[in-house]
Amino acid sequence: MELDVITNILYATIRTGTPLLLVALGEMVCEKSGTLNLGQEGMMLLGAVAGFITMYQCDNLFIGFTVAALVGVMASLIFAFVALNLNASQVAAGLALTIFGTGLSAFLGADYEGKTINALPTLAIAGFEHIPVLGKALFSQDAIVYLSWGLVLGAYLFFKYHRAGLAVRAIGENPSVGNNLGLPVMRTRYLAVMFGGALAGIAGAYLSLAYTPLWTQNMTAGRGWIALALVVFASWRIERVMLGAYLFGFASIMHLVAQALGWAVESNLLAMLPYGATLIVLIMLSKNKQKLKMYEPMWLGKPWHKGH
Numbered sequence: 091m092e093l094d095v096i097t098n099i100l101y102a103t104i105r106t107g108t109p110l111l112l113v114a115l116g117e118m119v120c121e122k123s124g125t126l127n128l129g130q131e132g133m134m135l136l137g138a139v140a141g142f143i144t145m146y147q148c149d150n151l152f153i154g155f156t157v158a159a160l161v162g163v164m165a166s167l168i169f170a171f172v173a174l175n176l177n178a179s180q181v182a183a184g185l186a187l188t189i190f191g192t193g194l195s196a197f198l199g200a201d202y203e204g205k206t207i208n209a210l211p212t213l214a215i216a217g218f219e220h221i222p223v224l225g226k227a228l229f230s231q232d233a234i235v236y237l238s239w240g241l242v243l244g245a246y247l248f249f250k251y252h253r254a255g256l257a258v259r260a261i262g263e264n265p266s267v268g269n270n271l272g273l274p275v276m277r278t279r280y281l282a283v284m285f286g287g288a289l290a291g292i293a294g295a296y297l298s299l300a301y302t303p304l305w306t307q308n309m310t311a312g313r314g315w316i317a318l319a320l321v322v323f324a325s326w327r328i329e330r331v332m333l334g335a336y337l338f339g340f341a342s343i344m345h346l347v348a349q350a351l352g353w354a355v356e357s358n359l360l361a362m363l364p365y366g367a368t369l370i371v372l373i374m375l376s377k378n379k380q381k382l383k384m385y386e387p388m389w390l391g392k393p394w395h396k397g398h
Contacts, residue, residue, distance in 0.1 A: 093223055099343070100227035104235060105301060107339025109134070109293040111238050114317040114324070114331050115245060116289030121321060122249070123282035124262040124389035128184025129169050131314025132191020133162045133287055134294035139199040141295030142305040145207050155234070155295050162291020163284045165191060170283045174276060177393040188314070196307045203306060210234065210300035234296050241289070246328045258282060262387035265394045275394070290314070312365065319368045325385040341367050 113130050120127050141158035145151060165187060173183040210232045218229035249255035258278055261268040265275045293313075298305050316338055324330035341363040 097223050097226050099340075100224070101230070102343050103336055103340045104227055104231060105339075106342045107336040108235050108238050109296045109301065110313055110317050110320060110338055111242070111332055111335035112234075112289045112293035112296065113314060114320040114335055115238075115241060115328070116286035116293075117317055118321045118324070118326055118328065118331055119245060119258070120282045120286035121390055122262045122326060122387055123258050123279045124265060124387050124392065124394070125170075125173065125279050125283055126180045126184065126391035127166065127169055127173075127187070127283060127286055128181060128318065129165065129187025129191065129314075130286075130290050130317055131310055131312070132188035132195075133165045133290035134191075134297070134310045134314050135195035135308070136165050136191045137162045137291030137294030138298040138309060139195040139202075139294075139305060140291070142207065142298040143198065143202060145299055146202060146205060149208070151208075151210055151299060154299055155292055158291040158295030159288040160291070162287040162289070162294070164287075166283045166287025166290075167280075169287075170280050173393075174279055174283075177395060180391050180393075192308065199305045199307065205304070207299070207303050209303035210296075232300055234292065234300060237292075242328060242332050249328070259387075262389055265389055269396060275396070293317075316364060316368050319371055322386075323371045326387065327385070338364050338367060 113134060117127065117130055137158035140161040141154040144157040145154035148154070168190075169183050169187045172178045172186075173180045212230050212232050213236070215229040219225045221229070249259060257268065257273050260271075261273060261275050261278050265279075268278075269275045294310060297309055297313075302309070317335075320331060320334045320338060324334050344363050
């Protein structure tokens with residue numbers, strides 16, 4: 091295999107895995123607070139359409155991503171109010187948010203299908219982008235890829251060393267104990283949900299503003315659901331979330347890799363790989379529930395109110 095092919099595969103793997111990494115990281119932070127939000131797919135679609143419309147009207151990528159993040163936060167607040175304040179089923183509330191986001195994004199984006207914009211440019215780091223094999227993959231990416239790496243590092247340090255990170259983990263394990271210790275349970279959970287919504291919005295906008303700079307209905311193609319499985323696959327550990335995102339990203343481009351290498355494999359079959367991999371991962375995890383419970387936040391998905 092030629093070095094150029096390997097370089098391009100690594101480059102494409104990172105780009106493809108970036109939206110998965112963003113939305114999975116946001117969901118992992120949300121779940122560490124004990125809140126299960128299944129609305130990632132809907133928030134991604136809302137972020138994608140909001141970012142695209144903003145970019146098309148304003149021709150400003152920064153504003154486009156900012157609006158997408160804000161739309162994701164607003165959508166997450168709807169979920170938070172229903173699930174946390176009204177103590178509704180978090181599973182039902184998350185599914186409702188996905189259905190709502192899917193329908194609303196299709197309605198808002200109906201007049202923008204087929205329109206084009208200027209894609210997010212790459213930011214090559216001078217002197218490093220020409221390093222063989224890894225130079226293009228690591229040092230010639232766009233700003234959102236670099237942002238995702240910074241967020242991964244920040245989240246890792248936050249949960250490992252910062253007092254607030256330990257508080258989030260404590261609330262996810264037992265919010266009643268956290269409340270007795272004086273921790274702001276509801277505020278912490280709201281902030282975690284909002285963080286997850288912001289990253290889901292940015293992940294959706296990355297698809298419509300960078301990865302494929304256009305808007306099409308349901309363009310997330312199930313990435314929000316894959317990200318949910320990815321968090322479980324990673325056992326709620328940040329470094330594994332990053333690794334898993336890029337593994338799923340590689341699976342997503344296998345049909346392109348096969349074409350580049352001249353493999354005689356049906357491209358549609360290879361395009362199914364990320365979804366098949368998700369099913370396989372879930373089946374494998376279901377066989378070892380005891381080990382999974384060791385890492386899962388104890389209060390994940392359970393309702394709680396003050397005085398519970």
